[in-house]
Amino acid sequence: MEATQTQAQRQSVHETHHEQGPGFLRQYIFSTDHKIIGLQYAVTALCFLLIGFFLMCLMSWSKAYDMAAVPVLGPLLETLLGNAAAEGKISPDLYNSFGAMHGTIMVFLAIVPMVFAAFGNYIVPLQIGAVDMAFPRINMASYQFYFLGGVVMLTSFFIPNGAAQAGWTSYSPLATVIETDGQTFWLIGMVLLITSSLLGAVNFIATIIQLRAPGMTWMRMPWFVWVQFVTAFLLLLAFPPLEVAALMQLMDKLVGTSFFLPTGMALTSGEFATAESAAASGGGSALLYQHLFWFLGHPEVYVLILPAMGIVAEVISNHARRPLWGYRTLVYSVLAVGFLSFIVWAHHMYLTGMGTFISAFFQTTTIIISIPSVVILTCLFITLWGGSIRINTPPMLFALAFLPMFGIGGLTGLPLAFNFADLHLHDTYYVIAHFHYVVAPGTIFGLMAGIYFWYPKVTGRLMNDYWGKVHFWASLLFMNIVFMPMFYQGMKGMIRRQHDGGAGYSSARNPDGIGGLDDTVMEFNTVILMGALMLGLAQIPFILNFFLSLKYGEKAASDNPWRATTLDWQTPTPPPHGNFRQPPEVVRGPYDYSLPGAKEDFVPQNQPA
């Protein structure tokens, strides 16, 4: 037994050596090191973030200047996408494609891979004092599935009739009967992405359960790790029903079943089909699709926000030089959020004609879930109280701005939670504004805070402070210019997913109609377009800063430039394969800042008393 043990050790040492050996491919492309995989995720996800943003600009253009040729980019669009962009104009179909793909790319290819997979991969093993993820090869496979899914999604733009057009939610029957193979691509892409997420989730949970360093008890884990833990469970258990829905919709599209088509068969397949068989097909259920989708959909929105909250918590505690206030409360809150998010999903379906009892049920759970969310926000605010705040650094600015921005997003969710108010607001720009406040100035600010914060750990250099602040203030301003008007538009009744931005319902175009959209509503479309373009410009300092700092950035003074307590900062910079100089031993909680009597204002988790 002993003998075989050492033999095994020797063998795996041998393996590690093999992996460490040179060779660009093994080291950077087919790496199994969690840090490299994290970076792969980050780079890919940031590219997708840019693509998604770009699609949004085109949509904004279409909404403000319906059927006008896109300036500058028009000819390029026409060459790339052919007829759908004839004369450089965005056709309604193309607008629908952009809309569907903007949502899909942002949610499944940009934000989740960034805040969950990228940050999670890089930071979580470091913070719990592990040498790597529990299953490095599965980790690699997870990235590869993700990459493949992204390729499939992007390819669909260039097939005849273009990409999927039925929104990121892909409701049947529309998604099934719509005339494009883009939907098939979308479904296959989703199956790949779901597979990737499932593999990632298994890996994260197993890592956190099994590979915590000695002394890293559950209640000594940084809150960020807790958050990733809950997020992984959300992905693990909520994604499979969507996979079911995707497979069933795929069957509807490809083999002519009618799972989600109430009136009969989808395809009258070849020589054997008649009207009779359709009548006898046993009907499908369009609402079944919605249930399966939103069973994922709602947990998914917490997948989007929780990791960002985790990042913000780390940054705030560090920059306020104070322990996170109410650590235990935060832990229980995030567990509660995770649990509850599985039983609120039908608040997206109030308008489907659900009965009053079931509506009341989902209304209740939805209101209940906002309690732990508010508790989390409150704890983060109180952490600031009496801290010696280092306010003027990019990570802290982004983290601080996250709080009110997420606050706006969350609070505007409450009216939506009430069945009677939602009947008015559902499918209007109000909903768009609600969730974008949570995801854009919320999650994206969170992830920006994370990038500025951990950049010196990854590269050994700091990003430029001045340009970071320019990036921050400009982003904050233009984010609000883009999204604030949408609340107004929505409350005035402007419906989402219209390529003309509601012009068809405007009072200008229907002078005799009642309740048409007034001029202000319509003018806001232009404001939003301008805001979006400026927001795009505001990212240029970031992009340049990101790349130039690799080479010219100020060298980080030490391995721990922010003087942080968690284990990720107690590694060499950048952390080598295996991460730590010596296996760390954790002896204290994660946020020992400003301990009375301590020599410094922070005490790392592995520093003995």
Next chain:
Amino acid sequence: MEIPYVTQPRRDTGLYNAKVGIWLFLASEVMLFGGLFASYIMLRVGAPEGTWPTDLLDVPIGTINTVVLILSSVTVVLAWSALKLKNFKQYRRFQAVTILCAVTFIVIKSFEYREKFTHYDVVLVTGERVDGHLKERGEDEQGEEYLVLSHPVSYPAVNGIAYRPEAVREQKKSGQIDADRRIAQSEVKSIKNWSPAANTYFAIYFTMTALHALHVIAGALVIAWIWGPGASLWKTDPERYINRVEVSGLFWHFVDLVWIFLFPVLYLL
């Protein structure tokens, strides 16, 4: 530094990594098949009166396949036990039976699929409806196409009603067999085969069993890999090898478990 608890259990959890991993994976599988079962129920309760056929699958064959899977499950655990007793030969023998069972299951299943795809449901111009197994298809001397159905079942065609009425089903259940039926092209009003597109019941039947069959194939491949090319690990690190057998076994039992529910739900109810 290397990843700990690959072989030995961690003290506080009492588990080694792969075991945590497989159970997490199985949790997601529960949700996957759970979603399918939920869909099945919703589709069934939502189906309009008379459109959900029953008793169309071959129960004896389904029973045989159930037994095959149960047998494979027990050989998996027996193989694991044999390994724990360091009896590699016996392990190999048991696990060979497992793999054989998996192959048998898939072969039987594909015959069943074929059987359904070649089963035709014909509405005649006379208002009669005949369904039966396609035995022959061709042209007669006049150049008219015809087909011959074996084991035909015949009943009046009622619009909106799918498949055999109750009384006919009972007859069929008792094992009565009618003579072959020849149908000429000119008699046919409409015709379709029992493919996924035929009916929502067949749609969900094929979807669920196909997904399950994919799991059978995947599980069998993994077990076969461990059994064959992966067996060198037994010499270098037997503990880890035993763990692999355990983990692949857990997956295999889950696949069996799913079938235990699929069988009554799809074949008997």
Next chain:
Amino acid sequence: MSGHSPEEVQLEKKRYLTVFYILLVGTVVTVAAYFVELPWQALTVLVALIIASVKGFFVAGYFMHLMDEKKLIYVVMGFTFFFFLGLLLLTIWAWADTPISSW
């Protein structure tokens, strides 16, 4: 996980065989119930599901040795099962509580 001592393993093997026979009997009973006329459809469904659940219990409990597992796994599978029930029952409830009966 049960221990590795030869006696325990021998005992285990016996138990596996017993479970095997139980599963076979369960299968026979299920199929038999199919051929027997039961007074209501609901009863048929109930009987079939109960037998399947019993069989499932034996597979999960003994073959997957869930009867004797670590707490962590119980917790994970417990939550999973709960969420599965949530998906199933809330969807059914939503369907049943929809005033317009056809979806």
